[in-house]
Amino acid sequence: MRNFRFLQPDSVSTVLKAKEEERENGRILAGGTNLLSYIKMGRVKEGLLIDITRLDELKQIEDTENEVSFGASLTITELLNSSVVQNRLSYLHDTLTHFANPLIRNQATLGGNIADGSPIADTIPILLVLDATVTAASSKSERIIPLKEFFVGPGKTVLAADELLVKVSVPVHESSGVKMIKLGLRNGTACSVTSAAVRVEQDNKKLREIRIALGGVAPTPIRAYNCENALLDGLFDIEAAAGAELEALQQDINPISDVRGTAEYRRGVSVNLVKRALRSAAGMEV
Amino acid sequence: MEKQNFNIIGTRADGCDEKDKVLGNVVYAEDYIMPDTLYCKVFRSAKASAMIKKLNIDKAKALDGVSCVLTHEDVPNNESAKNVVGQTTEVGLLEAKQRILATDRVRYYGEPIVVVAAETPELARDALELIEIEYEELPGVFDPEEAMKPDAPKIHGDNNVIANWALRKGDVEKAFAESDVVVEAEYRTPRQEHAHMEPESGLAWVDDMGVINIRYSTQVVEHYRDVAAVLGIPESRVRTIGTIIGGGFGGKEDLTVEVFLALCSWNTKRPVKMAFSREEMGFGRQKRHPYVLRYKTGATKDGKLTAMQAELISDSGAYVMLSPWVLLYSTVHSTGPYFIPNVKVDAYSVLTNNIMTSAFRGFGGMQVAFAYESQMDALAIKLNMDPVELRKKNFFKRGDETANFQSIPSEVMLDEAVEKAVEALGPKSEPSGKNMRVGRGFACSWQSYGRMTYLHDTASSWVGLEMDGSAVVRCGIPDLGGGQRESIRAIAAELLGIPLDEVHVISTDSQVTPLAGTVTATRALFMSGNATKLAAENVREVILEKAADMLETAAEDLDIENKMVYSSRQTDKKVELVKVIRRCAAEGISIQSLDTYKAAFTDEIKTNVIKDPVYNDWTFGTQAVEVEVDTETGKVNVLKHVSVQDVGRAINIKRTEGQMEGGAAQGLGFALMEDYLEVDGVPITWNLTEYLVPTSKDIPDSNSIILESRSGKGPFGAKGIGEPSITAAAPAVANAIRDAVGIKVLHLPATPERVFWELQKKHQS
Ligand SMILES: Cc1cc2nc3c(=O)[nH]c(=O)nc-3n(C[C@H](O)[C@H](O)[C@H](O)COP(=O)(O)OP(=O)(O)OC[C@H]3O[C@@H](n4cnc5c(N)ncnc54)[C@H](O)[C@@H]3O)c2cc1C
Numbered sequence A: 001m002r003n004f005r006f007l008q009p010d011s012v013s014t015v016l017k018a019k020e021e022e023r024e025n026g027r028i029l030a031g032g033t034n035l036l037s038y039i040k041m042g043r044v045k046e047g048l049l050i051d052i053t054r055l056d057e058l059k060q061i062e063d064t065e066n067e068v069s070f071g072a073s074l075t076i077t078e079l080l081n082s083s084v085v086q087n088r089l090s091y092l093h094d095t096l097t098h099f100a101n102p103l104i105r106n107q108a109t110l111g112g113n114i115a116d117g118s119p120i121a122d123t124i125p126i127l128l129v130l131d132a133t134v135t136a137a138s139s140k141s142e143r144i145i146p147l148k149e150f151f152v153g154p155g156k157t158v159l160a161a162d163e164l165l166v167k168v169s170v171p172v173h174e175s176s177g178v179k180m181i182k183l184g185l186r187n188g189t190a191c192s193v194t195s196a197a198v199r200v201e202q203d204n205k206k207l208r209e210i211r212i213a214l215g216g217v218a219p220t221p222i223r224a225y226n227c228e229n230a231l232l233d234g235l236f237d238i239e240a241a242a243g244a245e246l247e248a249l250q251q252d253i254n255p256i257s258d259v260r261g262t263a264e265y266r267r268g269v270s271v272n273l274v275k276r277a278l279r280s281a282a283g284m285e286v
Numbered sequence B: 001m002e003k004q005n006f007n008i009i010g011t012r013a014d015g016c017d018e019k020d021k022v023l024g025n026v027v028y029a030e031d032y033i034m035p036d037t038l039y040c041k042v043f044r045s046a047k048a049s050a051m052i053k054k055l056n057i058d059k060a061k062a063l064d065g066v067s068c069v070l071t072h073e074d075v076p077n078n079e080s081a082k083n084v085v086g087q088t089t090e091v092g093l094l095e096a097k098q099r100i101l102a103t104d105r106v107r108y109y110g111e112p113i114v115v116v117a118a119e120t121p122e123l124a125r126d127a128l129e130l131i132e133i134e135y136e137e138l139p140g141v142f143d144p145e146e147a148m149k150p151d152a153p154k155i156h157g158d159n160n161v162i163a164n165w166a167l168r169k170g171d172v173e174k175a176f177a178e179s180d181v182v183v184e185a186e187y188r189t190p191r192q193e194h195a196h197m198e199p200e201s202g203l204a205w206v207d208d209m210g211v212i213n214i215r216y217s218t219q220v221v222e223h224y225r226d227v228a229a230v231l232g233i234p235e236s237r238v239r240t241i242g243t244i245i246g247g248g249f250g251g252k253e254d255l256t257v258e259v260f261l262a263l264c265s266w267n268t269k270r271p272v273k274m275a276f277s278r279e280e281m282g283f284g285r286q287k288r289h290p291y292v293l294r295y296k297t298g299a300t301k302d303g304k305l306t307a308m309q310a311e312l313i314s315d316s317g318a319y320v321m322l323s324p325w326v327l328l329y330s331t332v333h334s335t336g337p338y339f340i341p342n343v344k345v346d347a348y349s350v351l352t353n354n355i356m357t358s359a360f361r362g363f364g365g366m367q368v369a370f371a372y373e374s375q376m377d378a379l380a381i382k383l384n385m386d387p388v389e390l391r392k393k394n395f396f397k398r399g400d401e402t403a404n405f406q407s408i409p410s411e412v413m414l415d416e417a418v419e420k421a422v423e424a425l426g427p428k429s430e431p432s433g434k435n436m437r438v439g440r441g442f443a444c445s446w447q448s449y450g451r452m453t454y455l456h457d458t459a460s461s462w463v464g465l466e467m468d469g470s471a472v473v474r475c476g477i478p479d480l481g482g483g484q485r486e487s488i489r490a491i492a493a494e495l496l497g498i499p500l501d502e503v504h505v506i507s508t509d510s511q512v513t514p515l516a517g518t519v520t521a522t523r524a525l526f527m528s529g530n531a532t533k534l535a536a537e538n539v540r541e542v543i544l545e546k547a548a549d550m551l552e553t554a555a556e557d558l559d560i561e562n563k564m565v566y567s568s569r570q571t572d573k574k575v576e577l578v579k580v581i582r583r584c585a586a587e588g589i590s591i592q593s594l595d596t597y598k599a600a601f602t603d604e605i606k607t608n609v610i611k612d613p614v615y616n617d618w619t620f621g622t623q624a625v626e627v628e629v630d631t632e633t634g635k636v637n638v639l640k641h642v643s644v645q646d647v648g649r650a651i652n653i654k655r656t657e658g659q660m661e662g663g664a665a666q667g668l669g670f671a672l673m674e675d676y677l678e679v680d681g682v683p684i685t686w687n688l689t690e691y692l693v694p695t696s697k698d699i700p701d702s703n704s705i706i707l708e709s710r711s712g713k714g715p716f717g718a719k720g721i722g723e724p725s726i727t728a729a730a731p732a733v734a735n736a737i738r739d740a741v742g743i744k745v746l747h748l749p750a751t752p753e754r755v756f757w758e759l760q761k762k763h764q765s
Helices: A012-025 A035-041 A076-081 A083-088 A090-096 A102-107 A110-115 A124-129 A225-233 A238-243 A263-281 B018-023 B058-062 B121-129 B172-178 B223-231 B258-268 B278-283 B323-333 B365-383 B387-392 B414-424 B484-496 B524-551 B577-587 B653-672 B729-741 B752-764
Strands: A003-007 A026-029 A046-051 A061-063 A067-071 A133-137 A142-146 A151-153 A164-171 A177-184 A192-203 A206-215 B038-044 B050-056 B066-070 B112-118 B132-137 B161-169 B181-188 B201-206 B212-216 B238-242 B272-275 B291-299 B305-317 B342-351 B436-449 B458-465 B471-474 B503-506 B558-561 B564-567 B574-576 B592-598 B617-630 B636-646 B702-707
Touching: A012 A026, A012 A046, A012 A164, A026 A035, A061 A083, A067 A083, A076 A083, A076 A090, A076 A102, A076 A110, A083 A090, A090 A124, A090 A177, A110 A124, A110 A164, A124 A177, A124 A192, A124 A206, A177 A263, A192 A238, A192 A263, A206 A225, A206 A238, A206 A263, A238 A263, A263 B752, B038 B121, B038 B258, B038 B278, B050 B112, B058 B066, B066 B121, B066 B258, B112 B121, B112 B258, B161 B323, B172 B291, B172 B305, B172 B342, B181 B365, B201 B258, B212 B223, B212 B258, B223 B238, B223 B258, B258 B272, B291 B365, B305 B323, B305 B365, B323 B342, B323 B365, B323 B436, B365 B387, B365 B436, B365 B729, B387 B414, B387 B436, B414 B436, B414 B617, B414 B636, B414 B702, B436 B729, B458 B484, B458 B524, B471 B484, B471 B524, B484 B503, B484 B524, B524 B558, B524 B564, B524 B574, B524 B577, B524 B592, B564 B577, B574 B577, B617 B653, B617 B729, B636 B653, B636 B729, B653 B702, B653 B729, B729 B752
Parallel strands: A003 A046, A026 A046, B038 B272, B212 B238, B305 B342, B471 B503, B636 B702
Antiparallel strands: A061 A067, A067 A164, A133 A142, A133 A164, A177 A192, A192 A206, B038 B112, B050 B132, B066 B112, B161 B342, B181 B291, B201 B212, B201 B272, B291 B305, B436 B617, B458 B471, B458 B592, B558 B564, B564 B574, B617 B636
16 A cells, blocks of 8 residues: 655745654655655655755755855756856766766756765765765754765665755865766666766876775765875875776775676776776876 | 569558657557556566465455456466467477466466456555465576486476477587587577567457457467467457557567456456556566577588587476477577588477576577577687688578478578678777777578478468558558568558558458468568468459450550559550459459468477478578777677678568667677576566666667568568577677677676676686
8 A cells, every 4th residue: 555645845944844744754756766666666655755846946056166056956957958067067067978868867856866875876976076065954954964974874874854955065176187987787877886986186297186986886885085095195196096906995895796796896897997087087098 | 473563662661650659649558448447467476486375365355446356266277278379280288388377386486376457556556465475485496407407396297398309410429520620618698588668568348249359469369269268268259459569579479468358357347457567577477598508519621610519408487388499499590500511409498487488589599699600700710710701611502401401492692691791890990998999790690480380370361452442451460560560561552553551451350350370480571471462462363354354455464553554565555443443343353352371381390309391491691790898897889780681572671671770789688788687586687777778879870781682482582580680699799799809708698797707817817
């Protein structure tokens, strides 16, 4: 038996009030590309569906000097079409072109991708290397959470039962090179087996700052701190970094075997993805 | 005199439904609805091998809005009546027949146990959730080679091997000993899912004369016989009506929704509707047989094949379905399109607790093609010989004898095909990155068209002219999406000299259209095309004779074009078709004809060793690809694809290309990504998120080159193309990967992970 109710609120505050009352039972319905499949599979059988797709408040893009902020209900297509994304965050644009397919991109939201808490959500690794933050709101307060502290486990985030993810803020790193690579088992509409994003700041061919993040190699999307530190500690020049064996990466990742690949494959291939992303971010031959 | 000048045949004429398909206007089986319709759903096994200890349907029955809840006890004849679906000729009996609803034991995950019908689909789903079941698990067997062992758990009876075929020609031992080179390898192929866009679906109702009508998406109109047998009612009281089909590929050849629909509408006397969900298409229906193939092939140093030995083992799943026939097909085709003097093949189909396997485009031809064409490239490498040259030395020629001692009755245009395919790849592409490698490969194939000749296949068609010179064709051949209906329309229009849009084809209604058999086995054009040609020629002859009378000339000199009967010798001698028709009507001469085409008939095969002809004829072709292998991830991208096929005669160019492109795409999926995976019989790729078929981004624009030998047994020399279009794609990809990075591809699909590990192995050695 299914038992759903439906709410189409006219403001964010109505959403937050409903969340306060319903808590876990109040299910945010954004694009529904995940939620509807959970319902179809019988994983979710009841509750109040709160449709947030028509709220303009959650569809704003704020473009400031150091940071761009995106409302949680913006769809992937809307991000792809945004001139801010195209011009100031072209690497994010590049990443999003590999997201699902046009039909899903028209539906899927940025907030839904993050709040879903999937270890293979495709916007996360690049947002992690960009040091993105998310804003969570409840009827009582609002807080800013660094994305790297947002994920707890598969499908689990730090969002409280009465909170809504309202905004994603992305610092603009004018002088960084950024690249994300997604490995799927086919070219169109594929879940990632593993994905890797790298951001590098270089100074005269010397590596000054590096961020590495991966999807699909641990219970949550991760930053590869060991690997980042190993590269920086070595005071590598950029060429050496690109050629390094990246052994430290193996301490950062903890992949499982599943239908899309074995843990061993993920261990092997994620090194290569990081290297390739690094070469690309550093402007070297790919 | 057979008509020679064509206005419609061999053109790119549009059919009546193409545009509507693109626009979404075509009415498919699931779109039909009647007042008071009930919705039907099936409760399926959640165990791969178990006894049913307890089954309680009381709560489901008690739910408001549920009209019927049926178990095996409600099915008059619970075992599917025949081994060969939709076939009027009964052939050899086998155990392991499919049960309509499980009795006390389930043998695969997804086996139907209970069927319910309710006022809404949601209520039907809720009713399924109220069914209580307790299982006692039985040891299962999931690997066919394990299942062949004497102490393996038995699926049915006392032997899991349900079919065994063999070829024996010459002396392979001696020939291998005398060969200059011998290559040997073991190959594995995946369990491919048909993944047609349209799910199995239909609507059934009992009419005011007590006849069960079933309007549904099927490749086999004659399933009404199976439905009648299950219900224990006369065949004349079950009527099947076909619809335009949104893909089948063999998936709608066995029984699908028709028996469930019939049971529920018979019990409730209300219209009942059902459509498989995408997940149910995964775990509730048959797939392509996974094979293990062990091949040994020998040749002389100048590249003449000397001997081939093979062992083929197919996983038939828990019920027999069409496994023995698929295996027979593999066995005969296992040599490839090559003359080999010494052949020894042993083939087995083995029951397991995996999902059932049955018909799928290629019907056992694809698995062996992967092996025999990989062997050919392995030989070429060992002989240091151009793989094109090696093949050219060994291709069958017309009249050559196959390893089942059957002579090739038509042209073999493989020399041209392979040359054109390789040439059409054009200049080699540059790799897209420093760790990318580009390679090329090709493969040749043969596929029979038409059913096995001992099935005594026939097809009937009726053609009649109207008073205004338009025409109606009645022929019971469902249009599977390949334009089967359009082809017979073109044939009738061409022979009667009338425009395409003045011919209407009624294509599938078992009580209205003469039976024309299944849309399977690449037989539709061959059989229904020939039947329609016979009937149309009969009508044409009547018209020409009457016109000859009227024009005072010889009928042989006359032809019809644009509804005008004219003499090819004397331009002034002509008369409007309509006038001839009126004269016929006035004189009581029938301008309608029902005729039946018979394929070649042979005796039933009585021994495991196949020593007699089994097929009508073959289609030969080549596919070539260029691939790029990402050496860092193992991912393979197909950059270019060419298919060259001798189709005998293309009745419609566009639709022939459509088959060639579609077959190639499905073949590339088989090569690179498609595999229905199970862990101990429990599926793990039962939806399209995990079961991957190629998208438009995975398939390059395909170059389809049509050859026309006009030597086939179909109408006007046509051969078949539906199945042959798929066969050579996978070995072409495997050979191209080897060319790119020097690894052997022995296990399909060549997923990134498999290629990655082969690359690591090569790196280390
Ligand atoms: C065919 C297909 C292909 C796909 N391909 C990809 C792919 O390539 N890459 C990829 O990353 N994903 C992919 N996905 C998954 C999915 O589309 C994405 O994760 C998408 O971004 C989810 O967004 P949504 O708006 O549809 O979320 P929904 O399904 O509406 O919501 C997902 C979850 O997040 C919660 N939620 C949504 N918004 C908020 C919010 N503002 N605050 C709090 N909670 C919220 C919902 O309650 C729900 O639990 C695919 C899905 C499908 C069906």
